[in-house]
Amino acid sequence: MKGIIFALLGGFFLTFQSVANATISSQIGSWQAAAMTQLTGFVLAIFIVLIIRDRSYRQLTQVSPLYASGGMLAAIVLFSNMTAVHIMGVTLTIAIFLIAQLVLAIVIDGKGWFDMSQKRIGKTQIFGVLMMIAGVIILKL
Amino acid sequence: MALGIFLAIIGGAFVSIQNTFNANVKKRVSVWTTTALVLLLGFAASFVAGLAFEGTGLFRFDAEPWFWFSGIVGVGVVACVTQGVQILGPSRAISLVMVSQIFFGLMWDTLGWFGLEQVPFTWQSLIGVLMISGGVLLFQLGPKLEQKPFVKLNPETMEAND
Numbered sequence: 001m002k003g004i005i006f007a008l009l010g011g012f013f014l015t016f017q018s019v020a021n022a023t024i025s026s027q028i029g030s031w032q033a034a035a036m037t038q039l040t041g042f043v044l045a046i047f048i049v050l051i052i053r054d055r056s057y058r059q060l061t062q063v064s065p066l067y068a069s070g071g072m073l074a075a076i077v078l079f080s081n082m083t084a085v086h087i088m089g090v091t092l093t094i095a096i097f098l099i100a101q102l103v104l105a106i107v108i109d110g111k112g113w114f115d116m117s118q119k120r121i122g123k124t125q126i127f128g129v130l131m132m133i134a135g136v137i138i139l140k141l
Numbered sequence: 142m143a144l145g146i147f148l149a150i151i152g153g154a155f156v157s158i159q160n161t162f163n164a165n166v167k168k169r170v171s172v173w174t175t176t177a178l179v180l181l182l183g184f185a186a187s188f189v190a191g192l193a194f195e196g197t198g199l200f201r202f203d204a205e206p207w208f209w210f211s212g213i214v215g216v217g218v219v220a221c222v223t224q225g226v227q228i229l230g231p232s233r234a235i236s237l238v239m240v241s242q243i244f245f246g247l248m249w250d251t252l253g254w255f256g257l258e259q260v261p262f263t264w265q266s267l268i269g270v271l272m273i274s275g276g277v278l279l280f281q282l283g284p285k286l287e288q289k290p291f292v293k294l295n296p297e298t299m300e301a302n303d
Contacts, residue, residue: 003228010221011241017214019249023256028202031191038184040212045177056171063169070162071182073155075190080152087145089260091246095273100153102280114161124283132276139269
């Protein structure tokens, strides 16, 4: 039960984040909004790291620089998210984001790219994505 | 509209790549250190992009006080999703997160809170969202359903399967 509530809340926060970012960006600009939300989030996260006395950053040297720099992709993600929400609202933006995300996840897992353990793609996953695309078409008709 | 769809496809693809990269970081480093690193680099990249596109215009803005607390939301995402995954396991937790995300999206568009342009609620959009949710559940939980029988009578084999 607790797990379900956490997961539902996580979804709420993700949507709230898209909406808040779009609102902030329409008032102060997209890059300003992206920089501000990431910086304030960082300050809070580093606080948590200090409070729980987390020393695992020492192992960062063992992480490939390519993977460690993944955070920079957030600039592209945030910019496209904010602009898409402005253009077509949050429901459709989230729906298409999820479809693109899952399709690429199938490819990455299927090919075993980026050190991911290779997985066989099930029929249910293809059907799942097709059903989501059908849902988007119904949403937009 | 076409631009919105295009940007959402690009954005979603990058979310996938970023999740993959972060998963590799988390093999060595804790969730919170990974989060701090990801947010710091996200800030740096946005800052540099802002300077490149707008020059010093990047610093001319008039922020409302709550903007400075917007980062809390991102930290809330990480905390809740991490807890959910720990309790329910990744496929069940992530499918719930995604379903919740899309339903709150519909709610938000309908209510038009927070300066969002209101999109009137239609039954058709509810059906669309239900189908998208069904697709997410099929995608995330499908592999488990394929492997396991629907009815399990022997509790011992049940544990062995999990």
